Amino acid sequence: MDSAALLDLLGNENRRRILRLLARKPCYVTEISEYLGVSPKAVIEHLRKLEEAGLIESRVDDQRRKYFHIARNVRLEVNVSPYGFASKSAYPASSSFDITTCRHLSLDVAWEDADELDELLQSLENLEQLENELSLAQRWVQGRLCDVLDQISETAGDGPESRIYADLLASVRSEPKSVGELSTDIGASREIVAELLERMADEGIVRRTERGWELTSGS
Numbered sequence: 001m002d003s004a005a006l007l008d009l010l011g012n013e014n015r016r017r018i019l020r021l022l023a024r025k026p027c028y029v030t031e032i033s034e035y036l037g038v039s040p041k042a043v044i045e046h047l048r049k050l051e052e053a054g055l056i057e058s059r060v061d062d063q064r065r066k067y068f069h070i071a072r073n074v075r076l077e078v079n080v081s082p083y084g085f086a087s088k089s090a091y092p093a094s095s096s097f098d099i100t101t102c103r104h105l106s107l108d109v110a111w112e113d114a115d116e117l118d119e120l121l122q123s124l125e126n127l128e129q130l131e132n133e134l135s136l137a138q139r140w141v142q143g144r145l146c147d148v149l150d151q152i153s154e155t156a157g158d159g160p161e162s163r164i165y166a167d168l169l170a171s172v173r174s175e176p177k178s179v180g181e182l183s184t185d186i187g188a189s190r191e192i193v194a195e196l197l198e199r200m201a202d203e204g205i206v207r208r209t210e211r212g213w214e215l216t217s218g219s
Contacts, residue, residue, distance in 0.1 A: 004087065081146055
């Protein structure tokens, strides 16, 4: 699901409360209405939007009551920093992903299927500790990213536009890009992007080629 659409969907407090409730147990409309303290009609509308987004599903029991439950695991990452606001596309959680393919990550990923309760509880504790450590690592990486972008800004330009300089350099570091592509990447108008590129070209930081704008050798 598109991350922007998911952010809009979760911007409603009652929809968030519905998801918290359904994360504990499947519920029918009347239960949800009583829990939220809102009318069944309003609950049905919230459920419709959540179901259309694929976050919840429904089933009918023997008494023909319609139960709603969480449909899938989804993770959404939002980053707000002095260098911009961005959200990564929501993606489903996966237990089959091979974490050993992450070359910058060193973890003890030995895993054995557990069937006894004590083994399951130990696995739960280990995974919760790992989740906490990964969260701390993300905070450290985000801090270092901002530090590096600060240094790039100081090197590439002065004044209020220095952060846009940093964004432009970060965008062209991997491959040449056109003014239009760079405008989309950093969320600035084509006119501003073109002007800043010309300034950086005069300083020998970037150059324009047939393939687009790119860093000069040694930049």
